[in-house]
Amino acid sequence: MERIAAQRWVISSRDACCLRQQTELIQSQRSDPLCLCFDLRFANLRFPRKSGVPSVAKTHARRVNVFTSSASFPLFAMASLFPQYSAVSSNFVSLFPDVGGGYFLPRLQGKLGLFLALTGFRLKGRDVLRAGVASHFVDSQKITALEKDLVNLKSPSFEDVTGVLESYQTQSSVDKDKPFILEQHMDAINRLFEADSVEGIIDNLEQDGSSFAQKQAETLSKMSPTSMKLTFRQLRAGAGMSLKDVLVMEYRLTQSCMRGQDFYEGVRAVLIDKDHSPVWSPSTLEGVTEAYLDDCFRPLGEQDLRL
Template identity: 35%
Template structure:
């Protein structure tokens, strides 16, 4: 072989190795941070997975949040792509940890996500969440604790865990209990989705902005002077004439039916309501895991007056404990994998769900690890992160 050919092959080999390393690095950048002077944009960067909050993303987000909260005057938080802010926790990753018996990794995933929620909640600088697209589960959790929460016509906001026989987590106990009337109980039990301006009207967003204006809003915020008011900038660009809340006609029914003390009583009141909305709600609830429904209602009732830390500890225990019972695996399988199959719940009827079974979901599991990490964060937040 000619020595020049050998030289070129060597150079090509080095280039390919370098390119592979760069590609590997890019693939592992689940969070991107863009700094603009004393402000920052943090981007959840898993668009193919709808920016699902897996282990790598959670830890990179913690690192980015810590740095930006300490060094910047403002943070914009958004998702990569135009489909999702975040579809929530990576359920397939959770399922894999469970099936491999990796309880430590499952616990760490839960704790790491909750650390980010707590960092956003306690941030000493404003955090502005652009809730464009799907904002489910953990994505709803992260956005709900931002200082400013910007919904668009594309926003889909939900805690849909009941649909897979799971429970609202990521601070859901806290913010669902602070929704108007019994709306949070309705959303937590049905898993229904709020869309567009309804997210604002329900109180889960502070502002409503057309998606075509988000880039203008971002630039206005990032390049504003210290004298400019963030409130005024956001108010000027966001919409003022917002459509009425689509659930307004049934809010009285929601408040009456979902104030009932048990799932059975909720279903009874819905049957008595007799409207098409009530009939559809009953039809959906009866498809869900009886155990999940009873645990979710107890979760919301127990956490009604909890602070965020207490909610996160309770939810950590619940999340791990749910995987000791069959329904969440069955729900994940029939919803995400073998779509369309009718789930076989165990137990299959509400009256078969005992108090003992409900209480087992609240037993100590990941809570102490969550408490330990929150205590560390509290010390750091009170001084310097």
């Protein structure tokens, strides 16, 4: 059993500033390959794996995505938030859903994963289960007892662990009868986010005319054009990849983000100056060329990640 104490993973504006000063070091160390190796090893374990995310309060839990991707039983509690990002979507600081996001997001129902990835829409508690990100939901106050019962299993099988988790889920009554927060919008999400490009999605939103579509169009207008296009291609490619190949792809994208300017501009606008007015370069989707995107996804030769 792997318990992720998400509240212990914190990134501050000072940490982000240091990234700018240490770009060469980050690139030379291949963007935390040890952690990515750990992620893959966790995914390949042959015994039941439960990852628990009890809560997130203004934290950045880098490992949550891959634990969600690969755990046999990704478990979320009432206070859990998804995506696990503090105050802002990855696209608003010119990143992308990393650490396995390109693997599990395109495997959610319909276009839900793409919607979450591009807009940064936050899911909380039981809605994470209803979205298909979690396998089980347990009230926060029952987490300690649940972990004790799981640890006390003498020779846990998948059936044993499933039985314990389902027992606790049955006892959890918070928001039990409340519908999925996006239920009434799923048809619109599947229709509006069904496009061959980010530009196509925005055209769909602008032409739709509904208040929901207008709100999403406004949200996307604030995001990094580069980040949105990287995310769109990442999820399309990841839908047909293994987790290992997705982690390698995301490593390459991380390196491209570190070489560019938008990530640092996003961090400045959100965490340092806090003016929330980033100046993206390029500033339009049209300015992000296919040649540039091809370069971001290209293998790195001797510098590529090996898992």
